[in-house]
């Protein structure tokens with residue numbers, strides 16, 4: 720299972736003092752050296768973490784791949800078409816939320832998403848839709864020609880009982896299998912950490928996970944090199 724690192728939280732720490740350190744761009748470049756398969760950033764309408772300068776430099780300097788998480792709004796779509804990331808992941812975005820709270824409702828937003836995907840495809844940018852592990856949303860996503868889905872794993876990560884967690888894991892397993900059958904690339908993320916990844920890694924139809932908070936939190940204590948190394952070992956069943 721591949722591993723892309725979300726570096727938004729490094730920008731959050733930087734922005735807390737309005738200064739230049741810690742720099743999410745330097746952090747992303749170090750993470751690449753330590754073995755991650757890609758870097759994820761979410762350019763929000765309010766620029767609360769990653770900003771336009773970060774995105775420009777990441778585009779210029781990354782040697783793995785850049786996954787730009789974003790809402791389907793005209794301003795951000797224009798930036799994506801100028802930046803040409805290796806992947807755009809479309810997410811729902813609410814101003815008041817602390818973090819993305821769930822997947823996009825593909826069925827209710829089908830026209831907006833279809834048009835956005837078409838526009839991004841005109842620039843040869845592959846698109847992923849962040850969605851719940853629901854078959855009807857996966858079918859709708861395929862219908863509007865997404866290239867990938869990213870399955871929301873927040874419900875799995877936040878489950879209060881083992882039973883609820885295993886139920887959600889089954890749902891994700893079936894959703895991933897279904898998406899694979901339809902020929903979609905399958906990513907997953909939200910709330911994955913050094914504990915729950917041991918269950919999650921058994922879902923072989925997931926190609927790649929996007930993890931931010933847990934790895935950045937651990938790197939504060941252990942250093943980034945060890946934090947990345949430990950997650951890669953876990954994803955490859957070596958720990």
Ligand code: PXP
Nearest residue numbers: 819849908909910929930931932
């Ligand atoms: N995937 C998406 C679409 C997200 O919005 C986030 C959170 O920024 C993540 C993955 C990573 O979540 P976490 O920081 O909990 O690992």
